[in-house]
Amino acid sequence: MIDIKKLREGIDRVDGEIIALLKKRADLAKQVGAYKIAHSLPFHVVAREREIIDRILEQDTAPFPKEALRHIYREILSACLSLEEPVSISYLGPPATYTHQAAIKHFGNSLRFLPAPTIREVFRFVESKDALYGVVPIENSTEGMVNYTLDTLVETDLKVVGEIVLPIHHCLLTKSSSLSNIKTVFAHPQSQAQCRSFLSTHLPNIPLVETSSNTRAVELCLEDESGAAIAGEMASDIYNIPILRRHIEDYPDNQTRFLVIGTIEPGKTRKDQTSIMISIIDRVGALSSILDMIAKQGINVTRLESRPSRKKAWDYIFFIDIEGHQEDQSIRELLKKLQNLCPYVKILGSYPVPDRKNTVGASHT
Numbered sequence: 001m002i003d004i005k006k007l008r009e010g011i012d013r014v015d016g017e018i019i020a021l022l023k024k025r026a027d028l029a030k031q032v033g034a035y036k037i038a039h040s041l042p043f044h045v046v047a048r049e050r051e052i053i054d055r056i057l058e059q060d061t062a063p064f065p066k067e068a069l070r071h072i073y074r075e076i077l078s079a080c081l082s083l084e085e086p087v088s089i090s091y092l093g094p095p096a097t098y099t100h101q102a103a104i105k106h107f108g109n110s111l112r113f114l115p116a117p118t119i120r121e122v123f124r125f126v127e128s129k130d131a132l133y134g135v136v137p138i139e140n141s142t143e144g145m146v147n148y149t150l151d152t153l154v155e156t157d158l159k160v161v162g163e164i165v166l167p168i169h170h171c172l173l174t175k176s177s178s179l180s181n182i183k184t185v186f187a188h189p190q191s192q193a194q195c196r197s198f199l200s201t202h203l204p205n206i207p208l209v210e211t212s213s214n215t216r217a218v219e220l221c222l223e224d225e226s227g228a229a230i231a232g233e234m235a236s237d238i239y240n241i242p243i244l245r246r247h248i249e250d251y252p253d254n255q256t257r258f259l260v261i262g263t264i265e266p267g268k269t270r271k272d273q274t275s276i277m278i279s280i281i282d283r284v285g286a287l288s289s290i291l292d293m294i295a296k297q298g299i300n301v302t303r304l305e306s307r308p309s310r311k312k313a314w315d316y317i318f319f320i321d322i323e324g325h326q327e328d329q330s331i332r333e334l335l336k337k338l339q340n341l342c343p344y345v346k347i348l349g350s351y352p353v354p355d356r357k358n359t360v361g362a363s364h365t
């Protein structure tokens with residue numbers, strides 16, 4: 001006969017052992033922190049964190065689910081880092097936006113999160129060292145590029161040090177107990193655009209009020225019991241407002257990409273990508289000859305975007321993402337060639353390729 005009392009005593013014992021080990025780990029991290037102070041080294045070491053997570057995920061952890069272990073370790077690393085230094089992360093706010101959610105996914109819950117009212121302000125917080133890193137949206141899989149972020153990258157000296165891919169699942173949040181009691185829907189235009197078919201099927205003829213963010217939509221619903229807001233799950237937790245419907249986005253594979261910006265460049269990991277920005281001489285075939293040169297170097301281009309230079313009409317800047325790290329021999333050679341050929345070359349940064357597993361459905365509001 002299985003004795004449930006004994007089994008539970010066993011679990012309590014194991015929990016005690018886990019706590020004792022976490023205490024031991026925290027103490028070692030504090031000692032590493034003291035060493036870093038003595039040797040003027042940066043506290044946050046992306047490559048080391050990547051190495052730890054990769055090593056853990058390579059092990060046979062069954063029956064414990066690996067994805068859960070990834071989340072648990074993200075939090076352990078975040079907590080240990082916070083013991084070394086109080087790290088601040090600026091993000092496009094207000095609190096509970098998808099950018100906030102992306103920042104927590106990337107850095108864990110133990111750091112200090114600083115909302116900024118605009119994308120430019122996120123960059124400013126990092127430039128002024130009020131924050132060590134900033135998180136800004138760059139692209140939504142259904143709505144396209146966030147041009148303001150691309151344009152700000154042209155002007156800044158900050159580096160791109162990471163990328164986050166977040167599935168965007170919109171929820172309908174309301175104090176009302178049924179769809180039939182809803183008289184107004186509040187939403188940011190982008191979220192509203194991503195939920196068009198849900199709204200026309202389930203809430204036809206209900207007036208839609210545009211808000212500056214999803215969070216603002218939720219705030220308005222707190223005052224209006226017949227109002228509903230489109231927002232993420234996190235807004236429901238923070239503002240304590242129930243979720244009436246989940247997954248109301250039209251396309252289930254709706255994702256948003258975010259960039260992490262900062263000054264500390266991550267070292268080489270097992271799988272990195274490099275973002276560069278170039279302008280080219282305006283002549284037939286100029287871009288294709290550059291892409292050809294990249295291919296001849298054996299380097300894979302994963303993304304190519306263009307933006308007007310805003311200096312001269314019909315003059316463009318190209319944003320190119322390539323596989324590999326700028327310390328790689330092939331990329332070093334490529335950059336030298338580009339510098340000889342292009343009027344302008346800027347290396348935005350090399351950083352680990354983001355985890356795209358379980359990334360279904362996001363927007364940045």
Ligand SMILES: C=C(O[C@@H]1C=C(C(=O)O)C=C[C@H]1O)C(=O)O
Pocket residue numbers: 028029032033043044045046048049052076077078080081084
């Ligand atoms: C402990 C360290 O500092 C930080 C915390 C880490 C951890 O908890 O394992 C790993 C890398 C750093 O971001 C370290 O550099 O080893």
